[in-house]
Amino acid sequence: MKEVNACIITIGDELLIGQTIDTNSAFIAQELNKIGIWVKRRVAIGDNKEEILNTLTEASKENEVIIITGGLGPTADDITKPTLCEYFHSKITIDEGALQNVKDIFSKLNKPLTGRNLKQAEVPDNCTVLPNLRGTAPGMWFEKDNVFYVSLPGVPNEMKGLMQNSVAPKLKDSLELPAVVHRTLLTSGIGESTIADVLEDFERDLPGHIKLAYLPSYGMVRLRLTGRGSDKEMVDQEVSVQFEKMKPLVAEWMVADSDISLQQAVSNLLKKLGKTVATAESCTGGYIAHLITSKAGSSAIFNGSIVSYSNKVKENVLGVKEETIRNFGAVSEQTVKEMVQGVLSCIDSDYALATSGIMGPDGGSVEKPVGMVWIAVGNKNNVKAAQYKFRYDRTRNIEMTAQAALTMLRGFILEQETLKD
Structure with missing residues (x-):
C-alpha cells in the first residue's frame, strides 16, 4: 500500500535561538504515526515570509500532508496567516465562529477585549476553519494539488486539542492510510551494541515489512518492532508473532513488554x-x-x-x-x-x-x-x-x-x- 508522508513545519524565531523548546513536533509525529502517516521531515524556520513560502513549496513536492505550527498570534511578528494567504492566493476574512469564540473566552475571563484580540478571528477565505476549544487562534485546513495543509497554533495545549479532536479524524476520513503497528519493550542493564549482537539473527530473519528499531536512553534501550501493510489485523498478528519470538532472547534484561517508563x-x-x-x-x-x-x-x-x-x-x-x-x-x-x-x-x-x-x-x-x-x-x-x-x-x-x-x-x-x- 502506498506510503502517506508528512512534513511538520514549526515557525518562530524563538525556536531557532533555543529560547523555546519544540515539543509540538514530537506530539504531532506521534499522532500522525498512530493513524498510519509517516513523518518524512521536520523543519524549524523563523518568522520570515520567504522562508515559509519556500519551505511550503519544497515540502509539497514529496509529502501528502503538511502540518504547520506557530505564528498565529495577534502581534506583528506572527506572520503565518498573511503568508498563507499569499501561498494559497486568498485574502483575509473574519470567521464568525472564531470571532464568537474569542468573545466568549474574554467574557469568561472577565478581561477587556481589544482590536488586537479580535484579529485572532481573521483567517484566509479559502480555508476550512478548525474550532479551537482551548484558545483564541483557530486551526486552518487547506487543500491544494492533492496535498493537505494544516496550520495550528503554537501553544502546545491548544495544538494538542486541535490535533486529536479535529486534524487526525479529518485526515483519516480524507486519505487511504496504511496500517502501522508498533510493539515496544524496555530493557535495562545492557548497551545498544551488545543487545544488537544478541538480536542479530532475529533481526536478519524479520519479514521485509517489519523493522526493528533500537532506542537507547540513560542506560536503557527500548526495542520497537514496526509493521506496515494494508490489513491492520494481519499486520498486528504478524508483529505480535515476531514480538513473542524476541522476548525470550532479551528476557535477562527486559523490564517491561510495553512502551512504558x-x-x-x-x-x-x-x-x-x-x-x-x-x-x-x-x-x-x-x-x-x-x-x-x-x-x-x-x-x-x-x-x-x-x-x-x-x-x-x-x-x-x-x-x-x-x-x-x-x-x-x-x-x-x-x-x-x-x-x-x-x-x-x-x-x-x-x-x-x-x-x-x-x-x-x-x-x-x-x-x-x-x-x-x-x-x-x-x-x-x-x-x-x-x-x-x-x-x-x-x-x-x-x-x-x-x-x-x-x-x-x-x-x-x-x-x-x-x-x-
Missing part, C-alpha cells in the same frame, strides 16, 4: 504485589519521588520521601549516625544503608531506596570524583548498596542515578518476592 514498570510491579515504597534522596533532590508520582494512581504504591540534602537532615531526621558520616562520609555505602533504614522507620513502607553522591560540576575529589554515587535499596530485613560512577553533567548524572536506583529497586523487589515463593 522505568518508573511506571516499578509502579506496576508494586501495585501487582500490593506493596509500597519510600525514598530518601540526597543527590537526586526528590527527583525519583517526582518520577514515581508523575503518573496518576501513584498514591497506591508511594508513601513519601525525605530529601536529606544536608548531613544534619540525614542525622536528625533519618537517624544516620554522626560517626558514620564522620568516618565514611556522606557519599558512602554505610551512609546510604542507614538512610534506607531511617526512611523505613520514618515512613512505614515495604521497600525503600536511598541516594547520595556528587553530581557536579564541583565538590569532587580524587577519592570521590564528580559522578560518584552510592545507592541503597532494601526492606526491614535486608539492605543492599552499590556504587556507580557517572561521567556526565549535573542534570544527566541525576537522571542516570534515578534510572540506576529504580533498576536496583525493581531487581531487589523481584528477588525478595521470589524468596517468599
Whole structure:
C-alpha cells in the first residue's frame, strides 16, 4: 500500500535561538504515526515570509500532508496567516465562529477585549476553519494539488486539542492510510551494541515489512518492532508473532513488554504485589519521588520521601549516625544503608531506596570524583548498596542515578518476592 508522508513545519524565531523548546513536533509525529502517516521531515524556520513560502513549496513536492505550527498570534511578528494567504492566493476574512469564540473566552475571563484580540478571528477565505476549544487562534485546513495543509497554533495545549479532536479524524476520513503497528519493550542493564549482537539473527530473519528499531536512553534501550501493510489485523498478528519470538532472547534484561517508563514498570510491579515504597534522596533532590508520582494512581504504591540534602537532615531526621558520616562520609555505602533504614522507620513502607553522591560540576575529589554515587535499596530485613560512577553533567548524572536506583529497586523487589515463593 502506498506510503502517506508528512512534513511538520514549526515557525518562530524563538525556536531557532533555543529560547523555546519544540515539543509540538514530537506530539504531532506521534499522532500522525498512530493513524498510519509517516513523518518524512521536520523543519524549524523563523518568522520570515520567504522562508515559509519556500519551505511550503519544497515540502509539497514529496509529502501528502503538511502540518504547520506557530505564528498565529495577534502581534506583528506572527506572520503565518498573511503568508498563507499569499501561498494559497486568498485574502483575509473574519470567521464568525472564531470571532464568537474569542468573545466568549474574554467574557469568561472577565478581561477587556481589544482590536488586537479580535484579529485572532481573521483567517484566509479559502480555508476550512478548525474550532479551537482551548484558545483564541483557530486551526486552518487547506487543500491544494492533492496535498493537505494544516496550520495550528503554537501553544502546545491548544495544538494538542486541535490535533486529536479535529486534524487526525479529518485526515483519516480524507486519505487511504496504511496500517502501522508498533510493539515496544524496555530493557535495562545492557548497551545498544551488545543487545544488537544478541538480536542479530532475529533481526536478519524479520519479514521485509517489519523493522526493528533500537532506542537507547540513560542506560536503557527500548526495542520497537514496526509493521506496515494494508490489513491492520494481519499486520498486528504478524508483529505480535515476531514480538513473542524476541522476548525470550532479551528476557535477562527486559523490564517491561510495553512502551512504558522505568518508573511506571516499578509502579506496576508494586501495585501487582500490593506493596509500597519510600525514598530518601540526597543527590537526586526528590527527583525519583517526582518520577514515581508523575503518573496518576501513584498514591497506591508511594508513601513519601525525605530529601536529606544536608548531613544534619540525614542525622536528625533519618537517624544516620554522626560517626558514620564522620568516618565514611556522606557519599558512602554505610551512609546510604542507614538512610534506607531511617526512611523505613520514618515512613512505614515495604521497600525503600536511598541516594547520595556528587553530581557536579564541583565538590569532587580524587577519592570521590564528580559522578560518584552510592545507592541503597532494601526492606526491614535486608539492605543492599552499590556504587556507580557517572561521567556526565549535573542534570544527566541525576537522571542516570534515578534510572540506576529504580533498576536496583525493581531487581531487589523481584528477588525478595521470589524468596517468599
